[in-house]
Amino acid sequence: MNDQSAVNSPPSRRRASMLASMLATVLAVVVPLAGCGGSVGEAASVAPRERLSPPAPAASASPAPEPSAPDLPAPDEAVPKDPARLAEALTSTVGRLRDAIDDWRRTGDPAKGEAPEPVVLLSLYEQRIYRRLARDAKLASRAYAKLPKAVAARAKDNVTAIRDLLSLAHPVSGPIKIKVRPAEPADALLAAFRRAERRFGVEWEVLAAVMLVETKFGRVRSPSHVGARGPMQFMPGTWKAYGMGGDVDDIGDALLGAANYLHASGAPGDYRRALYAYNHSQAYVEAVLLHARQMKQDIRNYYAYYTWQVYVITTKGERRLTGP
Template structure:
């Protein structure tokens, strides 16, 4: 794994504001990229006889994307880059879930780099609607639908962001293992009847699955960003900083606010913004359609929006 920025220690960033960590439970919103197409390496085929036929190149797996390479601006190249990235990401996800152990340790490097490339492409498309529309037309139908959901969600969340120009201090750390979180989500669903995919989408939007550990400027705390008064009412005596306690409290609050009968009403109670509600439901829909999208989102990183552009606080 390449040296990362995600460490359990305070980080000071100049001119930054959180990009997608939105203060939940009626808190005020917090302030919430580019990459070349995947390259293919080739090598000569080995000789098989004393008088071998002409050598032919052997096609290998595409090289992993550079985490800071520019995003293609041309819709055709951008569509190819996204198509290759998503296909490679799905293969990497299958390898991790079948041969690795998402319940322990950190994800492998291919997952991290490919998910980051996917995230950066969607962030770019969210800021460039005309390019996005032309890119959708060049994507396979299924991928075009996925791209529209992710880009629309990113655009909704970015609409809540107010870039800041000043100094801000953020505490970030690695998240709990993906399958540990998955167990917590499913337990909360069994206890309160709130779909685990919705809970996962809320945590993803709020703190990128617990990577952001700083309180919001309004005072929301913990991995699910609870305001103190809301935590007192729905936290059931738990620790607002504890991941399992926070997820149970979120399920408790959403259930009391209308879920699962009316998720829009419940999520609006969690955060008074229709853009927030739309983004959470779009991400939840993607997770429902393919659980591999949960593992991809798990590997998306924390970005900040500044008056001088985006900065990435976690990841490679």
């Protein structure tokens, strides 16, 4: 302290002043700093973006403001190795994420801008837990037994879908050269999914699941290892036949082309046949249908998937390229 009056005050007052200063310092340290936290979507994706909230202001004489969303998981929050602790963390995260999505839809505007920080960080932690379980079947089985029934069902669908997609991934060696960009606003994409559904009768949840699997809702802009392009990953010949003269890189055109192709291949009467035509892999078909089922059960799962980040699978392990 530099206040001369404090130096000249009685010992009891000096001690009280020193304790108040120490408490303010401790509080400034512990207040969390908010930070954002086969298919191209699993083999590649986005350069880190700036966190959604600005850095904390410099210390001043006024009290530090309370954080708007305390105790959010850090982007690198540890995933518990103990099944019981993992189940507890997942159950809490799922509940808090649902509440955060409700707040976003009620007080925010999913038709504009990015998802709010609580949704981003909670969704990332949920995704990281699922990816951990997808790589450890024993841990997954033990954790499922300790989860509430609804949370266990959600986890099984997502973990199975991720495991299926990991089996199709083509690891990248050497420098990662992937073109990426932020996704369009969540409700703008939802409107485009529904337009395609109205025109061709293909459920919007299936179209959303395909786009999630292929490019994480258009974040990945690089062609696949076999030359498929655009947010729905069309091969040139297939696009020429079903793209109706549109731009393969335009999201609206690509969704109409995908719905057209899936309809011509059997949807909505036979989604398995249609999706297998889209990508000749039963693992791919299962992953898309599992994600679609989750969105049909609760539209909040669409908003959670929307904020899932892109991972690149390399010969040295996986690496997250988008998000905080």
